[in-house]
Amino acid sequence: MRLPFLRRTPRGRRRWVAVVIVLILVPVLGYAATAVALAGEVPPRTRVAGVDIGGLSSADAEAKLVRELSGRAAAPLTLDAADTEVRVRPGDLGLALDAAATVAAARDGSMTPVGVARSLFGQRDLRPQVTIDRRRLAAAVADVAKKVDRAPREGGVAYRGLTPEPVLPKDGRRLDREGAARAVQQAYLVGSGAITVPVRTVAPRVSAERVREVAATSAREAVAAPLTLTSGNREAELSPQRIAARLRYVPDGRGGLRPRFDASDLAADLDAKLVDEDRRPRDASFEISAGVPKVMPSRTGTGVDVAALGPAVSAALSRNGSRSVEAPMRATEPRLTTEKAAGLGIKEKVGSFTTRHPCCAPRVTNIHRIADLVDGHVVLPGETFSLNEAVGRRDRARGFVEAPMILNNRFVNDVGGGVSQFATTMFNAVFFGGFEDVQHVPHQYYISRYPAGREATVSYPQPDLRWRNDSPYGVLITTSYTRTSITVQFWSTKRFEIESESSPRYDVRDFPSLRESGPECIPMGGVEGFKIDVWRIFKKDGETVRKQKFHTVYAPEPRLECD
Incomplete structure (x- = not known):
């Protein structure tokens, strides 16, 4: 049986064409009318960081964003890095609200059918657009890192009297600068409260177990007996107490500890014991003659090279063998030369x-x-x-x-x-x-x-x-x-x-x-x-x-x- 509306009569075909035209024209005309009504405006029900700019012209929308968000845009940000909080102004971070770009993003696609439909039946919440000065952002994050970063405390051994005391290592920390920059950008103008930025743990080079081992063995042996310094036929003895007062065990760069002896304050004492008096340097001096100071000349001499003595003693202590060290010598200028005294x-x-x-x-x-x-x-x-x-x-x-x-x-x-x-x-x-x-x-x-x-x-x-x-x-x-x-x-x-x-x-x-x-x-x-x-x-x-x-x-x- 043939349906009535499919009968091939001229009058039926005209009716069918009319129905099709109406079905096409109604949405098109509705879209066109809506598009004309929305032209030049931000789509209705558009919000940016809680600020409703829907239905406003671009200029009015920009002005409202600046008015409503300027306080928040300039408010200092609190960065939470482990147990440290740092307050930074957005301007110092190179961040600022870009109202024009934000309105342009809100209007982008608003004239498409999908955009028109969304304007009629939907709601949009948009992120503010932000300008970023990458150079200033990197510099500000680097300043934050100075307050957050903490070098690990390396382990070592010191002495209390003649007793070695382990100084146990402790973890350090370092700000993840790239992660911190991303976190700040993402939270700016949309976040609330402190911004958590990533911090990494930095481990020390020497383990606590190794520190305890050295304190119980090598460090005890180092101060178990005196050490003799020699120069020709002259000798000077470093007692265990004097050794301990200047000796520390420090990281060797390979996961262990090495002895480091500081001889910097021993020059005068050792020169008196290891260098003949007529070979020592002599400072320029002054003699008062008829009420006028006159310069008496200085003399260059020979003295203990304390800069080289420290490593020499350290090497001897690390070998735990001979307790005798040939003291290194060098030509020594007086503290006060004739020329200096005259000037x-x-x-x-x-x-x-x-x-x-x-x-x-x-x-x-x-x-x-x-x-x-x-x-x-x-x-x-x-x-x-x-x-x-x-x-x-x-x-x-x-x-x-x-x-x-x-x-x-x-x-x-x-x-x-x-x-x-x-x-x-x-x-x-x-x-x-x-x-x-x-x-x-x-x-x-x-x-x-x-x-x-x-x-x-x-x-x-x-x-x-x-x-x-x-x-x-x-x-x-x-x-x-x-x-x-x-x-x-x-x-x-x-x-x-x-x-x-x-x-x-x-x-x-x-x-x-x-x-x-x-x-x-x-x-x-x-x-x-x-x-x-x-x-x-x-x-x-x-x-x-x-x-x-x-x-x-x-x-x-x-x-x-x-x-």
Whole structure:
């Protein structure tokens, strides 16, 4: 049976054609109408990082994105790298919102049938488009890496006394820079909270097991006996204690440890023992003639090559065999050559001070001894002079004797007592020479033979007297003494005229009266405590160029009677 609508009649064919045309034209006309309505606009229901820009013109959409996202675009980002957080500004990372590109991406394909259909029935959430300055991004990530990266702690062996102590290794870490850059780009403007960036573990080269093994074997054998250094027919012995104080075991680059001996501070001692005196270098010196310093020439000599001695001792210790090493020698220039001394500008007296004391007490022996050790010392431009470093420990072997000193609020007898008088004399030479005061410690109690607020005490190793030669010239220190006085003089090129002014004593406090017994008790006379201010006034051509204030507080010295 033939269906009616398939009958081949002219009227039926016309109806069929009309139906087909309608079926085609309706969607086409609908698409065309929608496309015309959307022309020049962002498709409806389009959102960028939570900002709705649907239905807006390109210009309005760009403006809205800039307005709504500018705060977020400029807000610092927090990067979380292991246990370290680093805040970085997007501008420093080379990141910025590209509003025009974002709107263009939103409109891309909007006029296609699929785009029109999506505009009519769908919703889009788009990522913001971002401009990236690759150079700035790499530089900023490198700066973050400096705060995050941690080199592994390599294992080794140190010594406590003669006991080897393993220093166990520890992992390090390194920022994955490429991964960090990707993480920052992906999270910018769309993420919230800290941005986790990848960090890699960096393992040390030597295992903890190997460190413990060396500490228990080779490191113990290295300090089991003395080591002898030889030069011709002369010898010097390094005791186990001196070896341990300068020996460490460090990575050898092959997963193990090797000994490393530091001989840098042994030159003076070894030269005295291994080199004949007439072969040693001699510094240029100065002689004061008719009130003018004159240079006495230096001499090149032979000395122990401490740079080569360290590896030589290390090699001997690594072999665990012979305990004898031939000390390497080299031609040695003096610390101060004739030419250098002549160019130091040491030509006139620039500072001098004298303090007085009663004759003939044991403390006078110590004052004279420390003066002899410092006499002739030259402080080069920029150097800091330390009285304790220049003199060393005061002991009987170096000519010091027992005399009273202040310790724990009382007078006690100790070897080297009384040398604070020399420190006070030198401090005043520094004061009037115009040199920089680095460290000076006033006495606890005021001592009447010293100028109030302008004095210093020393002990070993602290407190110390230190001052810096802040001039472009050298400074020659000379000392002299009588049975009742000590004088320190500085020779250089004069820069300032120095004057001193002092305030009246204030906040004066009375002293207590005490009574003690025992063979160690030393009577104390009792002195008031007080505060005082002293100004050092620097002048040039009679004009004041600056002032420096020194504030000193003295405690009351008790009156102590001894039973």
